[in-house]
Amino acid sequence: MSSPEHKQKIWKMIKHIKVGMLVTEDGDQLRARPMHLVQDEYDGTLWFYTRRSAEKVIEAKQDSHVCLSFSDQEDGIYVSLSGTANLSDDRELIDKYWNPFVGAWFPNGKDDPDVALLEIKIRQGEHWKAKESKTFQLYEIAKANMTDKTPDLGENEKFGK
Structure with a gap:
């Protein structure tokens, strides 16, 4: 698990990436x-x-351990999150998060009996954040090759179990 501050750090990294x-x-x-x-x-x-009939739902029921990865190469952000998946029929949350983007994937609307939410409870993860431009990163890699030292490309942190 992670602290509320660390959760905010993770959210700041992934919220603009949107797709994992x-x-x-x-x-x-x-x-x-x-x-x-x-x-x-x-x-x-x-x-x-998700559709409750989707293969990912069947797979998650057989083994609920899943991994999500988010990547933004332009900003040098990489996040890997592991946790457990569970299918949810929470009508309040389905209503709360419904939007036109989601509606495009579910033409029968949010009341379609096949519409559900996939809940992923994050247990552990790791993230990387490049601290400098691509030019600086290339410099660090070249320097490391000439000195046999590991390049310092930015932040890396593991959390959870």
Whole structure:
């Protein structure tokens, strides 16, 4: 788990990226697919709309351990979050997060019995944030190759279990 301050740090990193790759296990194969954030804040749980009949839901029921990764190469932000997935029928949250973007993926509307939310409770993760421009990063890499030292490209932090 992480502190409220750390949760805000994570949210600041991912809220503008919007789309994360959700990784589930399908038998002995890992599968990733893009998922779009719908919430306005982060308290340790991420929410995504899904069809209850989707393969990712079936996979999450068989093994609820999932991973989400977010990446913004331009800003040098990379976030990996691991947690557990659960299907939710919370009508209040479905109503709260519904918007025209979501509606485009669910033409029968939010009252469609196949519409649900995928709740991901984050347990642990890691994030990286480049502290300088690409030019500085190239300089650090070149310097590291000439000195046999590891390049200092920015912040890296693990959290959780």
